[in-house]
Amino acid sequence: xxxxPDLKDIDPTVLKHCHAAAxxxxxxxxxxxxxxxxxxxxxxxxxLDKERIEQFCTEYQKNKDALEILLGSxxxxxxxxxxxxxxxxxxIKSNQLHKTYQPSYLVTLNVENSDSGxxxxxxxxxxxxxxxxxxxxxxxxxxxxxxxxxx
Amino acid sequence: KLNxxxxxxxxxxxxxxxxxxxxSKLMISEADFQDSIHVLGFSDELNKLLLQLYLDNRKEVRxxxxxxxxxxxxxxxxEWRLDVQLASRSLxxxxxxxxxxxxxxxxxxxxxxxxxxxxxxxxxxxxxxLEQALGEMKTNHCRRIVRNMK
Numbered sequence: 594x595x596x597x598p599d600l601k602d603i604d605p606t607v608l609k610h611c612h613a614a615a616x617x618x619x620x621x622x623x624x625x626x627x628x629x630x631x632x633x634x635x636x637x638x639x640x641l642d643k644e645r646i647e648q649f650c651t652e653y654q655k656n657k658d659a660l661e662i663l664l665g666s667x668x669x670x671x672x673x674x675x676x677x678x679x680x681x682x683x684x685i686k687s688n689q690l691h692k693t694y695q696p697s698y699l700v701t702l703n704v705e706n707s708d709s710g711x712x713x714x715x716x717x718x719x720x721x722x723x724x725x726x727x728x729x730x731x732x733x734x735x736x737x738x739x740x741x742x743x744x
Numbered sequence: 745k746l747n748x749x750x751x752x753x754x755x756x757x758x759x760x761x762x763x764x765x766x767x768s769k770l771m772i773s774e775a776d777f778q779d780s781i782h783v784l785g786f787s788d789e790l791n792k793l794l795l796q797l798y799l800d801n802r803k804e805v806r807x808x809x810x811x812x813x814x815x816x817x818x819x820x821x822x823e824w825r826l827d828v829q830l831a832s833r834s835l836x837x838x839x840x841x842x843x844x845x846x847x848x849x850x851x852x853x854x855x856x857x858x859x860x861x862x863x864x865x866x867x868x869x870x871x872x873x874l875e876q877a878l879g880e881m882k883t884n885h886c887r888r889i890v891r892n893m894k
Contacts, residue, residue, distance in 0.1 A: 719819035
């Protein structure tokens with residue numbers, strides 16, 4: 594904003610104040626999910642003229658959804674699972690034990706950390722029975738979700 | 745009680761241990777076992793006893809040896825919980841469903857529990873992917889390999 598040629602005649606301090614004020618107003622409106630009438634009323638109290646209020650509100654409406662998504666994504670949460678990879682292997686031998694002949698799954702849960710953007714993936718191995726147990730439990734959770742949405 | 749020196753007893757135990765672990769590790773057949781100990785020149789009765797000892801304990805020895813292989817953390821249990829986020833410091837009036845999961849894993853006799861979270865659509869994706877994984881063992885390709893590897 595400080596580099597914008599249209600604004601170069603205005604005192605930079607005033608510009609910063611305006612920018613901060615506008616940003617605060619927009620963020621508060623977004624946080625409270627305020628509707629247009631509430632925003633207009635608030636701006637009227639600040640003695641802005643009708644034309645400016647209308648312009649502000651139109652711009653706000655255009656970007657409201659994007660703003661809400663952005664605000665909603667701020668905040669802490671446990672590590673978020675984004676994807677899963679799996680590998681099926683058939684063990685035949687190890688140096689400690691020959692002729693094992695057992696299938697085994699290697700599952701990796703791709704995890705995203707909203708704070709640092711790092712990816713501390715969780716990997717583990719399991720037998721077929723254990724994987725069936727895992728999937729069964731996940732399906733229970735999904736069924737519960739479905740029932741909850743129908744309430 | 746046995747009237748022999750300590751060293752002899754120790755060697756005896758070590759010898760037996762080696763015999764049992766090697767035989768169990770290789771999963772040798774009865775005939776092979778008998779042939780192997782025959783060269784030691786023991787009495788027939790002793791050979792029979794040894795064979796019985798091998799067959800009785802083979803399974804247990806193998807499961808213990810199985811613990812020694814290189815391993816990744818293994819699955820133990822999964823607990824889940826449905827949450828709906830209604831508001832946060834930066835945004836009020838939300839309805840954000842999430843599934844919180846506690847994954848219990850075992851590694852080297854330690855149990856760890858990790859708390860993870862996912863959204864409904866990812867949950868369905870996970871289920872679909874893992875069901876595909878389970879289905880793989882039943883495909884012709886895998887069945888053929890399992891058959892031919894024995």
